[in-house]
Amino acid sequence: MKIGVLSIQGAVSEHLKHLELCGAEAVPVKSKAELSAVKGLVIPGGESTTIGKLIQAAGLDKPIKERAENGSLAVFGTCAGMVVMAGEVTDGLEGQPRLELMDTRVKRNAFGRQRESFETELDFKSFDRPLTGVFIRSPIITGAGEKVEVLTSLPEGIVAARQDNLLAVSFHPELTGDRRIHHYFLKMCRQL
Secondary structure (H helix, E strand, C coil): CEEEEECCCCCHHHHHHHHHHCCCEEEEECCHHHHHCCCEEEECCCCHHHHHHHHHHCCCHHHHHHHHHHCCCEEEEECHHHHHHEEEECCCCCCCCCCCCEEEEEECCCCCCHHHCEEEEECCCCCCCCEEEEECCCCEEEEECCCCEEEEEECCEEEEEEECCEEEECCCHHHCCCCHHHHHHHHHHHCC
């Protein structure tokens, strides 16, 4: 199964490595032709406004949205990827470009600046043991529609959620040796 990682900014190589170790054919995606060849797409962390603008500049916004909405593409956003996928961003820039895929309201940088980065154990729905979440200037879901399944939360709000073929997490699973979330995403891709 061929899975793409949006390769315009962020932890691209780390996601590619995790996906390969999970048994997927992992490929970087920068063009519509590359996007058309994949069954799943990871939108890595980085800077959400920049990622949104670069998705538009590459002409990928409409094909990603179209395929995600018709169910032919699974999308997994980590950190800034969660912001790019959100239906609403409460503290974003005026007209901040995003895909508006998930019925979520997101607050960017909800835990503070880079120096407030932290790691914590998370109980992830359907996992038999906790996983380590690495939070670096991470967003948080402050509101979600009824079709959104909450996968794990912290006292501040939701940090992982799924809506059909869409998966979003506030943290960076690619920065740990635990590949269970990538396996979870691949299972979503196989169900399309």
